[in-house]
Amino acid sequence: MVELLSRGPLSVKQLAAPFDMALPSVMKHLSVLETGRLVRSTKSGRVRTYQLEQHALAAIDKWVSQRRASWSARFDRLERMLSDDPPPRRK
Numbered sequence: 001m002v003e004l005l006s007r008g009p010l011s012v013k014q015l016a017a018p019f020d021m022a023l024p025s026v027m028k029h030l031s032v033l034e035t036g037r038l039v040r041s042t043k044s045g046r047v048r049t050y051q052l053e054q055h056a057l058a059a060i061d062k063w064v065s066q067r068r069a070s071w072s073a074r075f076d077r078l079e080r081m082l083s084d085d086p087p088p089r090r091k
């Protein structure tokens with residue numbers, strides 16, 4: 001659903017169309033995304049439309065970027081530990 005919303009705002013019915021899910025299940029999923037502030041909804045008459053909160057995605061990207069170096073270093077250490085090569089000496 002996040003991928004669909006990356007193309008622009010969509011109604012609940014439009015979001016549900018590509019999935020083999022009942023509308024209440026789609027609404028529950030959207031509710032979780034809205035509670036997490038990844039999407040926001042507006043209602044016009046009987047139609048509820050959802051759109052991505054771009055700043056929320058930017059915050060997620062920043063968080064992942066900050067941790068990527070740490071994760072990479074940990075995976076490098078794990079790879080050395082699992083290989084037959086001795087670990088590099090610290091100076």
